[in-house]
Amino acid sequence: MCKNSEPWxxxxxxxxxxxxxxxVPGEWEFRDKTGAVRLILRRSGRITVTRRYAWDGCSPKVCVFDILLGTPDGVVDSTTKQPKTYYASLVHDALYQFLLDGLPLKRWQADRCLLRLMAETGFAPRYVYWAAVRLFGWLFVAQHRLKRRNRGTKHALAARL
Structure with a gap:
């Protein structure tokens, strides 16, 4: 394990x-253990991940002697200046975090979001990454819960939003 390092x-x-x-039926927000809204789903299917959400990029990753080993996040995209999988892994991680908390999307839909967002950046091995989450993603639903040490909560959005 790595000492004195950020978890995300x-x-x-x-x-x-x-x-x-x-x-999706209705409009929903999902809160983490601190009560902060981390994910918003609109009836139209618009997904918003909120500012300060933290995640580990493409999984799995493990830290060994201060070296982070695991799934690469890809080269830096010339438009976004982020790794090509940055937004794909962001949305996918947020959706997986709340799958067991009443998220009105199925795992296959979260995985499809990952694939579509990787396609938007032209990430070449996107089908390899997508196949891996289709085969092994169910293992990481429980891991996300353990790593974040909490259950999230689901709340209907007020009509004013």
């Missing part, structure tokens, strides 16, 4: 919204 690789500096193409 990335922290989102501002809200990120993306249209998933999946409609």
């Amino acid at each position: 690789v990335f922290t989102l500096p501002e809200d990120f919204s993306w249209d998933s193409g999946f409609t």
Whole structure:
């Protein structure tokens, strides 16, 4: 294990919204153990991950003697100045975090979001990454819960939003 290191690789500096193409019944926000809203789903399928959300990029990753080993996040995209999987792993991690907390999307839909966002950046091995999450993603739903040490909570959005 690595000592005196951050538990997360990335922290989102501002809200990120993306249209998933999946409609959902109602409008929902999901809160972490501190009560902070981390994920918002609109009826239209618009997904918003809120500022300060932290995640580890593409999983799995393990720290050995202060070296981070695991799934690469890809080269830096010339447009976003982030690794090509940055937004794909962000949305996928946030959706997986709340899958067991009443998220109105299925795991296959979260995995499809990952694939579509990787396609938007032209990430070449996207089908390899997508196949890996389709085969092994169910293992990481429980891991996310353990790593974050909490259950999230689901709340209906007020009509004013």
